[in-house]
């Protein structure tokens with residue numbers, strides 16, 4: 001049994017029901033649908049397929065709608081790719097123009113206005129680097145500092161340049177409306193800058209009579225500056241390393257992610273990390289030593305969930321990626337689960353004896369309110385936390401939390417009947433065995 005959860009971005013490599021089935025049976029707990037790349041038609045089909053497989057395998061799966069936010073991308077190119085050489089001139093121009101060897105379009109006015117001579121422009125995840133040499137009213141002339149292949153629709157950023165984004169875009173609002181109607185299990189907001197961005201999003205969600213949880217993606221300098229308020233305002237945090245590693249010097253990344261995890265765990269908030277987790281598995285069947293070390297550090301720091309991007313969206317080995325990560329997690333958790341004990345006094349107050357048992361028992365809590373489960377889950381106690389709930393969205397969402405195993409219960413069950421149902425189901429699904437003690441937390445929780 002693994003307590004650290006695995007999530008997967010769904011893309012062309014994992015669209016089929018066959019691969020989705022393999023991903024879910026191999027051990028993912030959640031799927032990310034990136035609305036930068038997914039049409040409503042495709043998303044609707046995917047949500048339907050994921051729900052179908054999840055039900056068939058009796059495994060709750062959290063569907064996360066990832067809102068694009070004000071992500072800046074270059075436009076289309078006349079060819080599938082053009083190769084930029086170091087030292088050559090390259091122009092970025094405002095508008096939806098078709099790019100080529102000498103020029104590419106960028107649609108966002110705020111970005112083009114913010115660029116000044118001397119600024120660095122990065123295209124993709126640190127793949128191509130340009131320096132702005134000269135600025136015109138609606139374009140900038142650049143020099144290529146690091147060359148390579150340029151592909152259409154790649155993300156562009158300007159580390160160190162302040163760009164005044166205005167929260168949710170028109171596209172985000174329309175995507176959100178779609179996601180709520182499709183009953184996604186959580187929504188993530190990209191390029192969050194302050195707690196106000198999250199409060200505004202939550203207000204819109206409330207206006208649509210929804211309570212879908214909101215995950216704030218930390219990927220910008222401003223989001224780091226306002227980290228504590230953002231953690232407080234949101235239901236959870238995603239360390240979105242793709243853009244974060246471009247926005248901040250790469251050598252700071254390890255320290256930044258460690259600090260974000262620490263602060264989320266103190267605040268009792270869900271925290272996940274993604275992008276470049278086992279990047280080597282995009283094309284090969286093995287991870288690099290550095291990737292294994294990276295994942296090990298994340299687990300030791302107390303991350304709730306680790307998310308795949310390219311590996312499961314466009315990689316050659318989506319299922320192998322999940323299998324490899326599961327093996328690393330199991331190996332690291334063998335150590336963590338043996339030495340870890342509950343530290344929270346609230347937990348010790350339930351029963352003083354709990355602190356002396358080392359994860360052999362299972363905890364059961366039957367509830368339809370998220371708050372107590374989340375509070376308990378974030379203590380990262382070694383015992384698996386089985387949560388009986390009659391809300392399928394809640395079961396799906398909770399499946400992303402460290403050590404939580406939600407069991408979706410029929411609506412007519414109450415009290416002892418619901419407890420028995422949860423325990424029997426967990427035994428049947430192989431989550432727990434019937435030899436170890438099972439503690440009914442509802443006996444302690446008024």
Ligand SMILES: Nc1ncnc2c1ncn2[C@@H]1O[C@H](COP(=O)(O)OP(=O)(O)O)[C@@H](O)[C@H]1O
Nearest residue numbers: 009010011012034036037038242309310313314
């Ligand atoms: N729904 C989709 N349709 C087509 N391609 C996708 C889809 N989702 C993801 N991808 C591809 O997988 C890559 C990795 O996915 P992701 O991490 O979500 O994207 P990004 O790096 O743009 O945030 C993307 O760059 C894109 O090429």
Ligand SMILES: C=C(OP(=O)(O)O)C(=O)O
Nearest residue numbers: 240241242243274275307
């Ligand atoms: C890793 C993520 O985001 P990004 O690809 O934007 O870094 C994510 O949302 O899981």
